[in-house]
Amino acid sequence: MTTVQALRTFLFYLLLSSSSFFWCILCVFIAPFLPFRARYRFVIQAWCRCATWLAKTVVGLRYEVEGQENIPQQPCVVLAKHQSTWETFYLSALFEPLSQVVKRELLYVPFFGWAMAMLKPIAIDRSNPKAALKQLAKQGHERLGQGAWVLIFPEGTRIPPGQIGKFSRGGTSLAVNAGLPVLPIAHNAGEFWPKHGWAKYPGTIKVVIGPVMHAEGSGPRAIAELNERAFAWVQQTQQRISGVPMQSTATETPEVV
Template sequence: MGMISAVRTIVFYFLLAVTTLLWLPPSLLIGPFLPYRWRYRMIAVAWSRVALWLARWILGIRYRVRGLENIPAQPCVILAKHQSAWETFYLSSYFQPLSQVLKRELLNIPVFGWALRMIKPIAINREQPKQALRQVAQEGAARLAKGNWLLIFPEGTRVPPGRIGKFSRGGASLAAHAGLPVLPVAHNAGQFWPKLDWRKASGTVDVVIGPPMTAEGTDSASIAELNQRAFLWVAQAQHEIGSLSDENWQALREQYGI
């Protein structure tokens, strides 16, 4: 990435910061008095769409989506590949309302964290994983019961293009016990919004939404099977869009006998 990418990235972050400063006061003043769904649109959808618009016209990052017909009518658990911040903007703007599992420290950011609290994320303490799993199970079930989509990045952290991390079973377990499917999502956003470089590259993000998948039961074997099925679907989709290396995909095929 060269000087042009650096300049575009600086302009993007400057405009996003200005937009955020303009967006926060009305969100904090008006948001608490709005019904939850309207509040979500005002705080999460509006800001995310501005970020996507700026990414398109300043950074040159466009996107195309396949599999929209797979999205079920009833909200469920989204198991998405995690490579960057871009997919958070996209998924938060498209699935409404959406609750996301995120690290608790984000809620402590002055002003921004206050707005974030109003859209009901599930804020966990990553230093206490067992407690975090219980919290996700309890609060996630409550969000789903109220008609929220639930976004989980089962890898737990951003994994650069070319590789895929192991999926935790928390999302599959939650969906199974709620009697709802998981919706797998693959993409290659990290190719243009890299984890290890602050500069962004222009290009088109491919987003692929898979078929909803359900567990055969709520026992551990059924949950593990669902989680593996979702993992392998995402892995194959990542390989097809060029975001999982041939070597890593072949190793997975040998490991799982596919």
């Protein structure tokens, strides 16, 4: 990374952290008086759009989207590839209101966690995977019934470019039991915003929104088949858009985000 890009990255983090701090303080005092949908737009959507704008303007991290017409009118379960932090910002701004799986400890962070807690996340204990899956099934079904999208990163953690992790069935199980489809999403954000380190590289992130996928039937077999179909689509699409050669086998990763 060049000196100029390092300075731009430092400026990006400075602006991002400063805006986050002041925005969270503001949200704690204003958001409780807003209805849920307006609260989501105020707390999350506005700031996440600011974050992606800062990444584009300061770091030179642009993006192009393919398949936006595939987004259904009714909220469903979004199964997204996980490589970096960028897609969390982008997807949180794209779908509203959105409920996503987060680590329970994040809700204890002053101001940031307090603001997040008002947006009905599915806050799980990662040390107890079985309880986390039950919580995802219960609260995820509730969020979908309340008209919110549910974002799942089925690999369970950020996977470097060129690799794809085993998909947990939690997302497809939630969709099948709710009688809703899944919406798969692939991207190559990790090539410009790596998982490790603070470096950010200019370029154009490719985001591909796939066709909605419905289960063929119900029960465990239908859940497994839908999960395999979503995995195959994401893997194939990653191979098409990635600038890094894909490995031929999936990497085993934790079952729960």
